[in-house]
Amino acid sequence: MLYKWAKLLSLAVLLNGLCPPAQANTTIAAAAAGDVANPTIPIASIALLLPSRSGPLGAAAEALRAGFVAAYERDKSGLALTVIEAADTPADMLSTYLAASENHDILVGPLSRTGITAIVRSGKIVKPTLALTQPDFAGDKETALPPQLLPIGLSLEAEARQVANWVSADFAPGKAFVLSTSTAWQRRAASAFVQQALSHGLHSAQMTLRTDGAMLNAAGLAQLQQRIQSEKPQLLFAALNADQARQVRSAIDAEIPIYGISQLNPLLPNDNNQEHRLPELDGVRLLDIPWLVQPDHPAVMIYPRTISDPDQQRNADLERLYALGIDAFRIAREVAARNTAFQVDGVTGKLDVHFGIGVDNPGFERVEPAAVYRDGVVVPLDER
Template identity: 35%
Template structure:
């Protein structure tokens, strides 16, 4: 979707670069996976989906006509920790492939112990482009072997060998916190208060926001934890960023002055948000905020009712396939590559990682406005 179209439909878009994660954070799962102990667990009242089975040796999607590119999808489908998350990504890739029909998709089960060998086997089998790996450890194993366009589904770490054919599309939480900092600055806020918990995820949100706030020209943002001192700190602020999860956010919002503008990431977007979060401004992917947009509604929703966190992985699979098709075309101007994605307005940065611009929405009356 174009930036002009998203501005007209969602009020505001602010472009930011997705942060690279440092070595100290390398073993911390991205929040989309971290918040789902069982990613395929259905919503209350919905039928539980079947557990993922090991992929067959043949492509999971029927072969396309001759001359179409072959996309290998390397995912840890057999992993006890990430197998279910990988299954949701696979479903998204195959859903997009079924709609577009522009490529043959070959699904390959690959974990950290064999991903390098599986990658090389996929190339020998004629893969023109590769989607995956899903983990940073897997990306590190594959990086020296990359010979065709390869779209990793996690952040690229600074220490990876330079390779112009290795790209990244990730749902890292840092990118959303950075975008919120830009949104608040564009809204004229100059004295933000960041409410963050001691946990690792909240710390990542806090750090990314504070660094981006300073980068856009803001003065030092004040940071407090929930509890004592919150009211006094809020009295000195002109806006609040909630760097917490949805379980903490409601109580924190009730402790803040009702007229104080509050901002948040997609963590607070749920199908049934509590009334306490009315008027909170948040960003999320078009898959949820703009379901009737042409770039979104052409793709089917998951067959099983998933949590919203997990459904973001399904949307990630859709955009990964669409980008892979573009990367497989030698005529694609990769340096200026953009995509009106279901996970955001995607643009390739100089660091070979795709940034995501997300639309803005306001919570109200138990839903989005």
């Protein structure tokens, strides 16, 4: 297991909350603040539904759970937390969710798109639910989300739209080349950028680069360079990973600006290993969460960093999920306090939330800080 999560989950104190407790892996409870007469009754009970035993999602679930519990341990007054093992198949996730909703006040999860899609389609979301990803309705854009559901997951599509807003202010009207491979997440991010940029008057030419194994196809890169020379776009948006972006940068004119999303950053903060640096990407601009690019931010410094086994390397994507766990708890705590419109200066960005009783159209926005590669590492962009 990538991290030593057991230490964070060592408490297993079972106390009654507003709802009777459900069967779960771990239940952690805290006394309600100021409740002297009966200090064992919490203000609200939270169920965290995660597929920790899943092969594909197990490591991600453990990272998110560790972040959530770390934040809970720091600010748990008045709350009871139950961590529930939820298989990642749609039918099992729905069954677990429905059982948990009978016994808890706030539900956090699931982590998979198929899981939250099954829950939404059931029409049985009657408790405040903070989804850790977006539902997938296979192109059905008319499906409305229930008012008790708020997706708060890290979204590459949302990052792409934020980048489009950013570059459009400087380059619209104009033209961008939008690069991706046939990988699903890259195509989604590329499409999100194109649509958002067009709304600002910035036109885009979307290009799908072929791959030869882990490498981008050399002939395709040569064709890209030819098109850049003939069509002269003002910028490139790279819906790519860092290795692919390095290949693009080495194949084209280094003067053309390149923008991207968090997947361009595989680095961890305060990593002094020179071999991990990516000087080929110097000047590339991107978005990423404060947890990775602003380690000295006050909201970041108050939470413990993840603990990795000596023989295992920390991973930027799992760090992002750990950070998401922290902010998911902070949002759940505000919902438990029945706040319906609030902002959180979070470790995954500045969060603007409209959700709760009486809110007919829930809203959630995450604004991530801009960053740039300098000397092979990602640092905050001073000018924004």
